[in-house]
Amino acid sequence: ILYFVQQWYQRRVHGDISCRMEKKEVSMRETKWRFLFLLFCSSTLIGFDFCYDNPAPLMNQLMKPVACDDNPDHHHGMGLDALEFNLLYTVYSLPNVVLPLLGGFLIDKIGKRTGLLLFTTLICIGQFFFAFSTHVACWNTSPDSIAGKILMIVSRGIFGLGGENLTITTSAFIGQWFRGKELAFALGVDISAARIAATINDAVQPIIYNSTGKKLHTGFWLGFGLTLYSILSAGVASFIDVRADASAKEIEDNKKNLLAGQATQETNEADEVRVMDVLKFKLPFWLVTFNCVFFYMSYFSLMNVLSGLMHMRFAISEENAGFLLGIPYFMGACFSPVTGIIVDKIGKRPLVICLSNLCMIIGFVVLIMIPQNNDAKQLTYIMGLPLVLCGFAYCFYVSGLWPSIPYVVKKKNLGSAYGITTAIQNIGLSC
Secondary structure, eight states: OHHHHHHHHHHHHSOSHHHHHHTTOOOGGGSTHHHHHHHHHHHHHHHHHHHHTSSGGGHHHHTSOOOOSSOTTSOBOOOOOHHHHHHHHHHHHTGGGTHHHHHHHHHHHHOHHHHHHHHHHHHHHHHHHHHHHHHHHHHSOSSSOHHHHHHHHHHHHHHHHHHHHHHHHHHHHHHHHHTTTTHHHHHHHHHHHHHHHHHHHHHHHHHHHHHTTSBSHHHHHHHHHHHHHHHHHHHHHHHHHHHHHHHHHHHHHHHHHHSTTOOOHHHHHTTOOOGGGGGGOOHHHHHHHHHHHHHHHHHHHHHHHHHHHHHHHHOOOHHHHHHHHHHHHHHHHHHHHHHHHHHHHHOOHHHHHHHHHHHHHHHHHHHHHOOOOSOHHHHHHHHHHHHHHHHHHHHHHHHHHGGGHHHHSOGGGHHHHHHHHHHHHHHHHHO
16 A cells, blocks of 8 residues: 555656656665565465475374364374385475476566465465365374375375475575565575574474374474465565566556667567577576585484484484584574674675585594594583584585575476576485
């Protein structure tokens, strides 16, 4: 409403084109509106990242037998075994080795607004059936409800169709709005929103389960509600983008009226997206992509086994190991926007990427050199040093690498570029 009032006022005060041109009109993407767009665009990831790890904090509960009475002493599980539980993540991960390639090109072809709404709708549908499967399990009196299990696994596949592609869409969208401005900060906010949502899920799901009579569906329906919020955020972000396009077109039309025949190369290229464009990506893009793969393979491979390693090698308790493991993730959630601001100020993204890799190597070396010690309390403090180094490395790395992609490909191929990087990254992480 304020925007339309502002536009009406400007037309009243600056009635003719010459007056508006003297005022030096700028596109909405050059004004503070871009921060409102960032708020809603990054909010689309809240529902996705909250729901992605819904099963993890409730692993033991999902493996308990189905119970559909109102007895608070009964655990309302799904009767999953270890293989079936792992399938909840496998049916999500395997298609996403390939889907980001197709999704990235699809985003460039159908547009980022359509892609944002499409992929948020897919995760919403997937989460709806995931939550609904807990009710289906109760329709079968058997403690091993096959129908509920099948629906739960299939729903995760539907969820996966939108998940990674939604991340690619938001990155490409933010790259379009913030290129040449606060790009690292904006992508840092995007990453931070995702990490905070995942952290909240891990914390609240067990609490919700225990406070609602040990019922699974309550926390899952909360996730469904957040996916509805993601759709709403996608709609608002798309509306703002439509207004930005209209603003840019109006400014361009004014320039054409004053400077006859002037057109932008960007407009001519907008309809020329082709699959073969990826073959024209130059060496800097491929260097960024493979650097990303090797960094993420090293970082997440360590994080996946570190808790067990600390417990077995250093006799650190599982509680303390879990606390230490949370340090890099906490730093990623809280400090990514801060490191993004720093990178935006100093630039030098290739140098930041190199120093981040060096910082992580130092953290790995310190971790390897820690001697075994019978004093578990002392080791708990010592283990914090390499994990803090890895946390800083991760924060600066994501602030340096992901904002580099819009500078090494054309704007029309941003979706394809992010899709290729994500797909190759997923291949590396699955090896």
